[in-house]
Amino acid sequence: MNELLQQVINGISLGSIYALIALGYTMIYGILRFINFAHGDVFMVGAFVGYYFAPIISKFFGGSPFANGLLVMAAAMIICAVLGVTIEKFAYKPLRSRPKLTVLITAIGMSLFLEFGGQLVFGPDPKLFPALMPSSAIVNTENLVISTNSLIVIITAFVLMILLRTIVYRTKIGAAMRAVSYNHYAASLMGININTVISFVFALGSSLAGAAAVLYSSVYPSINPLMGIFPGLKAFIAAVLGGIGNLYGAAIGGLIIGLVETFVTGYISSTYRDAISFSILILILLIKPSGIMGKFEAEKV
Amino acid sequence: MNRHRSKLVLLASLVAAGGLSFLQPYISPYYFQIIIYIGINIILASSLNLINGFAGQFSLGHAGFMAIGAYTASVITTAMNLQPGTTLAIPMFLLALLCGGLIASIFGLLVGIPSLRLKGDYLAITTLGFGEIIRVIIQNLDFLGAARGFTGIAKLADFFWVYAFVAVLIFLIYNLIHSTYGKGFMAVRDDEIASEAVGINVTHYKVVAFVTGAFFAGIAGGLYAHFVTYINPSQFGFLRSFEIVVMVVVGGMGSIGGVIVAAILLTILPEALRAIAQYRMVIYSLLLIIIMLARPQGLFGGGISIKRFLKQNPEQT
Amino acid sequence: MSILSLQNCSIKFGGLVAVSDLCLEIEADDLLGLIGPNGAGKTTVFNFITGVYQPTSGRVVFNGKDLAGLKPHQISALGIARTFQNIRLFPSLTVYETVQVALRKNIRYGFMQAVVRPNSLFQQEREINETIKEILNFFGLLPYQREMATALPYGIQRRVEIVRALATKPRLLLLDEPAAGMNPAEKNELMGLIGQVREHYRCAVFLIEHDMKVVMGICERIAVLDYGIKIAEGIPREIQNNPKVVEAYLGEKA
Ligand SMILES: Nc1ncnc2c1ncn2[C@@H]1O[C@H](COP(=O)(O)OP(=O)(O)OP(=O)(O)O)[C@@H](O)[C@H]1O
Ligand SMILES: [Mg+2]
Numbered sequence: 001m002n003e004l005l006q007q008v009i010n011g012i013s014l015g016s017i018y019a020l021i022a023l024g025y026t027m028i029y030g031i032l033r034f035i036n037f038a039h040g041d042v043f044m045v046g047a048f049v050g051y052y053f054a055p056i057i058s059k060f061f062g063g064s065p066f067a068n069g070l071l072v073m074a075a076a077m078i079i080c081a082v083l084g085v086t087i088e089k090f091a092y093k094p095l096r097s098r099p100k101l102t103v104l105i106t107a108i109g110m111s112l113f114l115e116f117g118g119q120l121v122f123g124p125d126p127k128l129f130p131a132l133m134p135s136s137a138i139v140n141t142e143n144l145v146i147s148t149n150s151l152i153v154i155i156t157a158f159v160l161m162i163l164l165r166t167i168v169y170r171t172k173i174g175a176a177m178r179a180v181s182y183n184h185y186a187a188s189l190m191g192i193n194i195n196t197v198i199s200f201v202f203a204l205g206s207s208l209a210g211a212a213a214v215l216y217s218s219v220y221p222s223i224n225p226l227m228g229i230f231p232g233l234k235a236f237i238a239a240v241l242g243g244i245g246n247l248y249g250a251a252i253g254g255l256i257i258g259l260v261e262t263f264v265t266g267y268i269s270s271t272y273r274d275a276i277s278f279s280i281l282i283l284i285l286l287i288k289p290s291g292i293m294g295k296f297e298a299e300k301v
Numbered sequence: 302m303n304r305h306r307s308k309l310v311l312l313a314s315l316v317a318a319g320g321l322s323f324l325q326p327y328i329s330p331y332y333f334q335i336i337i338y339i340g341i342n343i344i345l346a347s348s349l350n351l352i353n354g355f356a357g358q359f360s361l362g363h364a365g366f367m368a369i370g371a372y373t374a375s376v377i378t379t380a381m382n383l384q385p386g387t388t389l390a391i392p393m394f395l396l397a398l399l400c401g402g403l404i405a406s407i408f409g410l411l412v413g414i415p416s417l418r419l420k421g422d423y424l425a426i427t428t429l430g431f432g433e434i435i436r437v438i439i440q441n442l443d444f445l446g447a448a449r450g451f452t453g454i455a456k457l458a459d460f461f462w463v464y465a466f467v468a469v470l471i472f473l474i475y476n477l478i479h480s481t482y483g484k485g486f487m488a489v490r491d492d493e494i495a496s497e498a499v500g501i502n503v504t505h506y507k508v509v510a511f512v513t514g515a516f517f518a519g520i521a522g523g524l525y526a527h528f529v530t531y532i533n534p535s536q537f538g539f540l541r542s543f544e545i546v547v548m549v550v551v552g553g554m555g556s557i558g559g560v561i562v563a564a565i566l567l568t569i570l571p572e573a574l575r576a577i578a579q580y581r582m583v584i585y586s587l588l589l590i591i592i593m594l595a596r597p598q599g600l601f602g603g604g605i606s607i608k609r610f611l612k613q614n615p616e617q618t
Numbered sequence: 619m620s621i622l623s624l625q626n627c628s629i630k631f632g633g634l635v636a637v638s639d640l641c642l643e644i645e646a647d648d649l650l651g652l653i654g655p656n657g658a659g660k661t662t663v664f665n666f667i668t669g670v671y672q673p674t675s676g677r678v679v680f681n682g683k684d685l686a687g688l689k690p691h692q693i694s695a696l697g698i699a700r701t702f703q704n705i706r707l708f709p710s711l712t713v714y715e716t717v718q719v720a721l722r723k724n725i726r727y728g729f730m731q732a733v734v735r736p737n738s739l740f741q742q743e744r745e746i747n748e749t750i751k752e753i754l755n756f757f758g759l760l761p762y763q764r765e766m767a768t769a770l771p772y773g774i775q776r777r778v779e780i781v782r783a784l785a786t787k788p789r790l791l792l793l794d795e796p797a798a799g800m801n802p803a804e805k806n807e808l809m810g811l812i813g814q815v816r817e818h819y820r821c822a823v824f825l826i827e828h829d830m831k832v833v834m835g836i837c838e839r840i841a842v843l844d845y846g847i848k849i850a851e852g853i854p855r856e857i858q859n860n861p862k863v864v865e866a867y868l869g870e871k872a
Contacts, residue, residue, distance in 0.1 A: 091590055099597075100421050102593050104421060105593050106589070106594070108543065108589065110586070111586075112585065115582070116581075116586060120579060269441070275437035278434050281427065282430060285415060285418070286414075473733050476733050477733055480739070481722065481724075481742075482722070491710055494702075494706065496719070497690035498700055499782060502691045513729075555710070
């Protein structure tokens with residue numbers, strides 16, 4: 001029983017991180033109808049930002065570990081946002097009216113560029129992400145350890161998601177986002193600046209990836225330039241599972257993938273962890289390609 | 302349509318491959334290895350070109366098919382304890398290669414089925430997932446050596462075998478796309494709805510492309526395994542698939558010659574850049590981005606237009 | 619017996635009823651026009667006849683055969699061909715190859731023969747080549763045979779699309795706004811072309827068109843659709859004077 005509870009908590013903690021990344025995929029897909037393959041690598045950059053900023057912040061700022069942790073996360077979010085917007089401006093924007101396949105290949109190229117550029121800049125070897133806060137166990141009984149760390153991950157992720165919800169549904173730019181994702185042309189007729197909205201979506205999505213990276217690295221502290229590939233793919237699967245383009249779907253999909261993965265690791269074997277997510281992807285695409293919350297769009301002829 | 306020309310060219314290439322293979326003792330092992338890798342990469346890239354370039358189904362799982370072919374053929378030759386030079390070696394090796402190709406093509410059929418419903422991004426990620434699933438499964442199969450890899454494969458692949466298959470594949474693709482039957486691939490790639498409207502069975506063409514492409518990727522895997530004599534699952538990860546995609550994109554999707562040239566250049570380039578090996582993948586990825594921005598038809602393509610390839614972004618007016 | 623019969627066909631997209639309870643008969647040598655304001659559901663009718671969509675209810679019967687559940691390529695094989703409102707030519711094929719693709723069902727060989735090229739293949743390919751030349755010649759497209767179809771002037775693209783449809787030897791040809799975007803000279807040419815087609819191919823023609831001069835000039839009968847409902851059917855003169863039709867069109871303009 002305790003063991004089951006442990007898996008559930010671990011699963012929610014991992015799943016809420018996937019959900020944060022998945023939200024970025026889903027928002028970008030919603031607005032540009034393409035999968036930003038490089039999103040997982042923006043996440044990786046976020047982890048390295050945290051790695052390099054954590055010592056600087058604790059040295060020059062010297063606040064409480066909690067305040068320091070928040071600052072590290074803010075730094076990762078800001079730099080990832082800038083990176084996301086830059087990628088969009090240089091690589092994707094010139095291709096906006098071109099065939100989707102061209103954009104897809106460019107996104108793959110961008111993903112590889114960040115991964116192997118990262119190997120050059122940060123070095124290919126794994127690095128140890130510093131502990132931002134001393135983690136202590138709140139509950140520690142037989143077969144069950146609940147650490148402050150996993151609670152902080154879950155709480156932070158949910159706070160960010162609620163913040164995102166507020167931005168999307170309660171602000172002017174959020175309304176513009178929804179209008180653009182509904183119909184570019186109509187939105188531009190209504191005087192919405194499409195380019196601004198797209199940049200904003202990239203900033204928002206990438207900053208969530210940055211935050212997710214700091215959370216992820218404080219749970220799995222070994223970081224390297226290729227670390228974004230799998231969390232990126234899993235989060236993408238989560239987005240598809242929930243119904244790509246749908247914010248709630250991304251959150252739910254993230255949690256499901258996180259839980260399933262933790263259970264497979266705990267009860268079957270960790271080697272099947274990656275394969276299970278892909279199997280879920282293939283199944284969902286065959287059974288209900290629109291995902292749990294999505295609507296099916298037929299091609300108009 | 303010239304009646305016998307393509308057959309004569311095939312025959313001539315096979316003879317040439319046989320003749321050139323006698324030069325092997327005069328070439329340094331290092332250059333020889335590069336020449337073999339070039340051949341294997343031509344098979345991989347050209348077979349992906351059939352799926353990706355001609356039928357327009359963007360697949361990121363080619364290394365998965367390669368792995369299936371490599372392991373199947375290796376299991377067979379190892380179980381039979383084939384040794385190079387023995388009388389049984391040649392026919393049995395060929396048989397093992399064909400089995401590898403066949404099993405790979407069965408998986409090609411399985412992967413082709415989602416392609417009937419999925420397009421573009423979704424198909425890409427599904428095929429990528431397929432490749433990863435294959436890799437993870439092999440990693441967990443003890444009789445295949447699991448993560449440690451499969452050792453002691455006989456060195457049965459040589460210049461002749463590799464280039465014979467190169468010749469056969471090119472012959473096949475050339476004949477295919479120059480027939481009325483084969484024009485259907487391009488029609489499907491260009492516009493599925495218009496194709497169906499003129500009586501083209503889109504499902505048929507997509508599945509045939511996947512099955513054939515997977516078959517030859519499987520053959521390439523078998524050849525590769527029997528040249529390097531040691532294989533492990535990490536050799537068939539998705540970076541491998543990406544590399545093959547890069548060859549097709551650089552060469553020009555749907556260009557037979559362009560893809561061959563790209564496969565040759567992109568096999569030599571990393572060797573030439575050995576001194577700065579850590580830049581290799583960075584250069585690859587930049588190449589991909591720059592080509593997409595500046596010359597989406599590929600460096601050597603241009604025989605065909607890939608305008609409106611798949612579909613224009615529906616959001617654009 | 620009519621060649622195509624639509625029996626109480628309806629189709630819904632989500633909550634929107636695009637076509638509602640439509641009944642229509644087309645005879646084997648008919649030239650039937652379909653008109654109606656924008657968004658009336660005209661193209662949708664073509665889409666469920668050709669199997670792009672399945673009607674939500676009702677039956678489509680072609681030549682005595684119910685088309686329910688058939689794929690578009692099977693329906694094409696039965697003898698229905700179409701053009702598209704927004705031209706859909708193959709961007710990487712030449713005019714020659716475009717017609718060649720449409721002759722796919724004339725060949726009796728498959729993948730293996732295409733690769734190994736037995737003698738019988740050359741015989742079949744020669745026949746295909748002759749057929750293509752004949753069709754292109756008949757429609758005056760021979761000079762363009764090597765050009766990329768999508769690189770041609772608009773009027774000629776429309777013509778190529780019609781020729782591609784005809785190459786499948788249809789018994790019913792569906793034309794979706796073939797005159798859209800044409801100048802008066804091209805429109806006259808198109809009307810001549812449609813006449814030629816009926817004479818030479820002896821197929822029924824079902825035509826969607828906004829240009830009243832074209833519709834009234836060539837159609838023998840006209841059906842009118844408004845909000846997915848057939849509001850009138852008859853000979854051109856009856857349609858012109860039908861108050862419901864006038865209202866549907868004026869209502870749209872107001
Ligand atoms: N795949 C689809 N999904 C949702 N709605 C659709 C789809 N196809 C058509 N519709 C809707 O059905 C209605 C009829 O469309 P249709 O294209 O048949 O009109 P039309 O009479 O051909 O108009 P036009 O003269 O503009 O070509 C429209 O409201 C359209 O938006
Ligand atoms: Mg229409």
